[in-house]
Amino acid sequence: MASHAQAQKWSFRITPIRVLLLLLSAVATAIIIYRLVTGLGTVTNLNDEWPWGLWIGFDVLCGVALAGGGYGTALIVHVLHRDYFHPIARSAMLTSLIGYLLVMAGLFLDIGQWFNFWRPFVSWGHSSVLFEVFWCVSCYTTVQILEFGEIATERVGKRFHNIFKAALPVLMIVGIIFPTLHQSSLGALYLLMVDKLYPLWWSPIIFLFFLMSSFFVGPAMICVETTLAGKAYDHWIPIPVLRKLIRISGYAMIVYLVLKIFDLANRGVFNLVFSGTFEANMFLIEMIFGIIIPIFICFSNFSASRSGLFTFGLLVSLGVVLNRMNVVITGMIRSTGVSYVPSLAEFTVSAGLVAMGVLAYCFIVENFRILEHEEHHGHAA
Amino acid sequence: MSKGVLVDLTKCVGCGSCTVACKLYNDTKWDEKQPTVGPNVKLSDKNWTVVKFHEVKDKEGRPVWRFVKQQCFHCKEPACASACFAKAFQKTKEGPVIYYPHLCVGCRYCMVACPFNVPKYEWEKPFPLVTKCMMCSNKVAKGEAPACVSVCPAGVFKYGDREELLKEAKAIIAKDPKYVKHIFGEQEVGGTEWIYISDIPFEQLGFKTNVTKRPLPSYTAAYMHATPYVGIAWGVVLTGLYHYTKRRNQIAKENNKNIKA
Numbered sequence: 096m097a098s099h100a101q102a103q104k105w106s107f108r109i110t111p112i113r114v115l116l117l118l119l120s121a122v123a124t125a126i127i128i129y130r131l132v133t134g135l136g137t138v139t140n141l142n143d144e145w146p147w148g149l150w151i152g153f154d155v156l157c158g159v160a161l162a163g164g165g166y167g168t169a170l171i172v173h174v175l176h177r178d179y180f181h182p183i184a185r186s187a188m189l190t191s192l193i194g195y196l197l198v199m200a201g202l203f204l205d206i207g208q209w210f211n212f213w214r215p216f217v218s219w220g221h222s223s224v225l226f227e228v229f230w231c232v233s234c235y236t237t238v239q240i241l242e243f244g245e246i247a248t249e250r251v252g253k254r255f256h257n258i259f260k261a262a263l264p265v266l267m268i269v270g271i272i273f274p275t276l277h278q279s280s281l282g283a284l285y286l287l288m289v290d291k292l293y294p295l296w297w298s299p300i301i302f303l304f305f306l307m308s309s310f311f312v313g314p315a316m317i318c319v320e321t322t323l324a325g326k327a328y329d330h331w332i333p334i335p336v337l338r339k340l341i342r343i344s345g346y347a348m349i350v351y352l353v354l355k356i357f358d359l360a361n362r363g364v365f366n367l368v369f370s371g372t373f374e375a376n377m378f379l380i381e382m383i384f385g386i387i388i389p390i391f392i393c394f395s396n397f398s399a400s401r402s403g404l405f406t407f408g409l410l411v412s413l414g415v416v417l418n419r420m421n422v423v424i425t426g427m428i429r430s431t432g433v434s435y436v437p438s439l440a441e442f443t444v445s446a447g448l449v450a451m452g453v454l455a456y457c458f459i460v461e462n463f464r465i466l467e468h469e470e471h472h473g474h475a476a
Numbered sequence: 477m478s479k480g481v482l483v484d485l486t487k488c489v490g491c492g493s494c495t496v497a498c499k500l501y502n503d504t505k506w507d508e509k510q511p512t513v514g515p516n517v518k519l520s521d522k523n524w525t526v527v528k529f530h531e532v533k534d535k536e537g538r539p540v541w542r543f544v545k546q547q548c549f550h551c552k553e554p555a556c557a558s559a560c561f562a563k564a565f566q567k568t569k570e571g572p573v574i575y576y577p578h579l580c581v582g583c584r585y586c587m588v589a590c591p592f593n594v595p596k597y598e599w600e601k602p603f604p605l606v607t608k609c610m611m612c613s614n615k616v617a618k619g620e621a622p623a624c625v626s627v628c629p630a631g632v633f634k635y636g637d638r639e640e641l642l643k644e645a646k647a648i649i650a651k652d653p654k655y656v657k658h659i660f661g662e663q664e665v666g667g668t669e670w671i672y673i674s675d676i677p678f679e680q681l682g683f684k685t686n687v688t689k690r691p692l693p694s695y696t697a698a699y700m701h702a703t704p705y706v707g708i709a710w711g712v713v714l715t716g717l718y719h720y721t722k723r724r725n726q727i728a729k730e731n732n733k734n735i736k737a
Contacts, residue, residue, distance in 0.1 A: 134599070134604055135599060135604065141599070147588055173718075174721070175717060175721050176722050207580075207584070207605070210603075211578075211580065211582070212581060214581050215581065218562045218563045218564075218579050220562050220563045221700070222557075222700060223558060223585070223696075224559075225561040225583065225585050227703055272711050276707055283696060284585070286696050287555050287589040287695055288588065289692070290687045
């Protein structure tokens with residue numbers, strides 16, 4: 096196997112879709128450079144009423160949540176030693192790594208004094224939840240790069256492979272602590288917005304909701320990703336493995352739903368759910384399509400099919416995206432008084448970052464052992 | 477004891493001298509498109525204080541004008557300072573909440589966190605900073621009143637010890653029945669250094685009256701205190717689980733082998 100890998104050349108197939116993605120990445124890169132030189136006002140529709148917009152909402156909050164599959168998988172496979180799920184481990188953690196690198200990029204281009212990004216490393220605003228997010232996300236991205244080192248050194252810098260392999264258990268454990276902390280902290284950022292964020296989303300335990308949703312969206316993203324990768328590379332993860340995996344999500348989502356209802360009732364705002372307002376309807380869409388229907392799919396026979404798994408994955412992932420966008424935008428409209436529609440440039444950059452992620456994923460999958468990792472597991476199942 | 481300003485809205489005539497003094501002292505640019513006095517004025521990166529005109533009805537139902545000076549309220553426990561992850565906003569012991577531009581990363585969490593939407597951003601600049609009223613902290617540190625306060629020809633402001641001013645405000649509204657029985661800034665978000673009294677209910681004058689009375693930093697303080705302990709405990713649990721499940725799998729494998737043999 097090793098000699099085979101050595102003989103293999105670096106490859107990157109060019110297909111029409113990839114040309115499109117490359118083009119999108121190039122346009123986004125041009126806008127990013129223009130933005131970094133000219134400022135935020137010229138490129139974005141952000142203003143004093145809307146200091147945070149699409150880039151924080153989608154690139155950062157959604158990006159981190161959707162990359163939650165990495166720490167969940169690390170927990171299940173490498174700490175709890177559920178070897179049954181081994182076939183998905185590498186691709187899930189790769190998606191997570193790419194996700195975090197994109198989040199870092201998104202954050203970097205959203206901050207006004209981008210050359211000053213390192214400041215919180217020396218000037219400790221330790222009362223700020225964002226301080227914790229900053230440190231945890233930075234450390235976790237580093238940990239993930241080191242974790243990827245174990246895969247990379249199978250091919251490049253082989254003499255370091257054993258060091259990485261030996262460090263892996265420690266990296267895995269550290270690499271679970273950090274995301275647990277900052278996934279919840281991203282929600283805790285909004286604890287301060289008690290008078291601004293609409294009560295359907297603001298909650299004294301919003302951090303718990305963020306943490307739980309980042310956990311159950313992991314297997315959902317894995318379903319989406321393995322379906323797409325399966326089509327592209329004709330490499331299919333056995334259905335029972337995925338089905339068992341989304342059961343974990345299913346149970347977490349039931350707890351989430353119960354906790355959400357309890358929290359709304361406890362704060363006396365449950366009646367807002369059916370008040371017919373814009374916020375209420377967005378909340379209902381989020382809960383029905385992102386939580387309730389997927390729970391039914393998860394525990395029905397539909398999830399025994401590829402299309403069922405894909406539908407589940409797509410609904411839950413989009414549900415979490417909608418939840419984060421609702422917190423950042425929908426839930427803030429009423430207190431802000433004016434609405435916000437992202438500019439074309441903001442959309443292009445967000446889409447371009449996703450395109451870069453997809454291209455990076457394809458390149459790595461085609462050049463490192465991600466999908467074909469420990470094939471005997473796949474055959475045995 | 478921190479310093480504060482008592483604003484008596486019944487005395488303001490809307491001349492805008494305070495906004496001019498602010499621009500002169502802080503050297504902020506005049507912008508024709510963004511006036512500092514009038515019915516549609518807004519705080520901005522250039523206007524750290526504005527005087528907004530409100531046409532309202534008095535107790536007898538007659539239309540009257542009231543003029544409300546807006547600027548940072550200088551919370552006793554500011555959300556912006558607790559939100560900043562680089563300590564770019566800091567509360568001074570004299571009262572003003574001040575901004576250190578060299579520490580600012582430009583994340584704008586302060587703007588989202590401020591319950592009154594006071595911090596503003598230099599959106600037009602390539603490397604924008606956050607701006608807001610700093611209560612002329614250099615003057616306050618020397619025991620002088622802020623620039624806006626010192627130029628008022630109508631005697632709207634009283635500068636001094638915040639707790640003394642609060643007592644005074646209470647005495648004024650108790651004695652004179654024209655005032656509404658509410659001192660804005662006494663309890664809002666745990667209290668602010670700038671406090672207001674008025675004869676027209678505050679919500680009619682654009683004040684955000686439905687804010688919490690709890691200091692905002694207290695919403696995240698417990699969370700932040702718990703974080704390191706949760707992190708360490710979680711690490712211990714994970715390490716334990718790692719070794720336990722690994723050993724369990726090993727034993728299971730050995731047992732399987734024995735059965736097969």
